[in-house]
Amino acid sequence: MPKIRIKVDEDLCIGAASCVTITPETFQLNEDNKAYVLDKGQEPGGRTFERWVEVTEDEKDTIILSAQSCPTLAVFIFDEEGNQLFPDM
Numbered sequence: 072m073p074k075i076r077i078k079v080d081e082d083l084c085i086g087a088a089s090c091v092t093i094t095p096e097t098f099q100l101n102e103d104n105k106a107y108v109l110d111k112g113q114e115p116g117g118r119t120f121e122r123w124v125e126v127t128e129d130e131k132d133t134i135i136l137s138a139q140s141c142p143t144l145a146v147f148i149f150d151e152e153g154n155q156l157f158p159d160m
């Protein structure tokens with residue numbers, strides 16, 4: 072399965088929670104209303120704003136959709152080669 076790196080810019084995140092609504096297994100809000108990144112609902116290594124996650128193609132598409140839903144474009148997605156998949160460069 073491909074791996075992607077998911078990163079939330081906590082300074083850009085305004086806690087709108089669209090990402091949480093679409094992919095709650097990948098994003099949850101912390102006590103400061105900032106979205107942190109989970110690995111299929113788990114938090115190995117603790118809460119973090121940036122994480123490598125193994126995904127199916129379908130899961131990858133849904134996570135990108137989730138990033139697209141963010142009103143402040145606070146979610147960044149990279150592939151294994153380090154290319155930014157979203158937002159489009």
Ligand code: SF4
Nearest residue numbers: 084085087088090141
């Ligand atoms: S959609 Fe964007 S602003 Fe809203 S919680 Fe997620 S990352 Fe933060």
